[in-house]
Amino acid sequence: MSTPFDPGYGLQPFRTLVEDVPDATVFPTKDFRTEWGPVFHRGRLDGSARLLIIGQDPAQHEVIARRTLVGGAGHRLQGFLAKLGLTRSYVIINTYVYSVFGQGGGNKHKNNATIAAYRNRWFDALLPGQIQGVVALGQLADAAWQTWRATPTGSAFSGVYTPVTHPTQPESSSKGNKAKKQAAITKMLQGWNAALQTLKPAVTADLPGPLVPYGTAFLPAELPDIPQGDFPAGSPPWMCGNADWARRTGADDKLKRVTITVTIPKPFRPS
């Protein structure tokens, strides 16, 4: 039996990048949940990634797992990667290493030069390498990409770029209205299908095969597990699954900000 894990940031340039992460003096606590610590990436840092994905910011699952896009949005993304035949040759970073707090916190810092300079160091470390394609999830990720593209190193990138709707935009835009959410998912998947068409011929697959587009909603098989090898050493296997295993708890808003309850999903509980 061999349990794979992600070795993380021991090697340069990532070791220094992690040590140099800006704190609350750059990411103010009124706009970012700096108190939960930064989350840097998920996927390959060893130069083997062929697709770069830019997310927005980590949430409660991510600060517990210490890897990004492992919650609900992450499973939607993992299905997108699977349609490209990518089972391991990808790397994901976020627009913001800290979780955004409150409405508009993310937009407010869209043009923050210090935040952009730090993020650009990550782009410089990961690109071009053998990255053949880039996907931006949502408008802030698109802006982050454009900011890097305007730099001398960024202007040299010649791969494919596809900005798409963020995986949880249907939830955030529909505010509990189920019909609106379904319509937003259908619309989002149309955009994702178009992006897949662009990416498929450009990005070499780990598992070659025909492109099977999305329908009007996510099928269960389109929300696959996150690979165990994307998590740090010792991470339990239920972290790979799509159950809601981390929740913000706490009796009032103040306590909710500082409390996360981790509950092992039923199928993984000892009998």
Add this chain to the structure above:
Amino acid sequence: MSTPFDPGYGLQPFRTLVEDVPDATVFPTKDFRTEWGPVFHRGRLDGSARLLIIGQDPAQHEVIARRTLVGGAGHRLQGFLAKLGLTRSYVIINTYVYSVFGQGGGNKHKNNATIAAYRNRWFDALLPGQIQGVVALGQLADAAWQTWRATPTGSAFSGVYTPVTHPTQPESSSKGNKAKKQAAITKMLQGWNAALQTLKPAVTADLPGPLVPYGTAFLPAELPDIPQGDFPAGSPPWMCGNADWARRTGADDKLKRVTITVTIPKPFRPS
């Protein structure tokens, strides 16, 4: 600003050791909390450690932080290391990589050959190197050490060995009786003072200085923070402190086993 972190298990032989961790077929779920995943170590894996500490098993703080002895017992140990002038040249592993569940779960597997064989691979990886001294915390750790010493590689070790009382034995032995607990702490610290006398001349300090023995109880300064550099990348600074930031919650025993609530300590909460 530079935030240190522990790079973990990217290099051999630790990478393979982590991949090869036995699962619940070796550590049965009736005796071990395998569902929370293994915790492997804390401290230096780069050969710079001069003191090896053998703990017993991880608990709730450790499975969240993914490093061992970071809770209450860890702070007591950190003060012990400080008295030896050790601020970074140490490494800690446990008798069991999984948390022991229930009374006697640990004792029952004291002579488990598969568990010992895996643990001995960690000893082989860390010893002798430049390890000058070994500390065993509690009887199970002592037994683990003796088991390794009986192997061909173990018999070659020529450093100092000091078995001491486990840092939380005063709590577990006194069962809520405050006077008993205080007496047990005093007795434990007498033993720790004797061990310090043995270790001090044998183990080269990071910060040389005179040995200041314990009194009859722990002083606040004798429970120092765990160094940030002992935690994985992105770990928030409050994990270094001695507040009880991880608790087993859940309405009944079954839910308590599968639930951990992480609460940021007051001084670290956003205002």
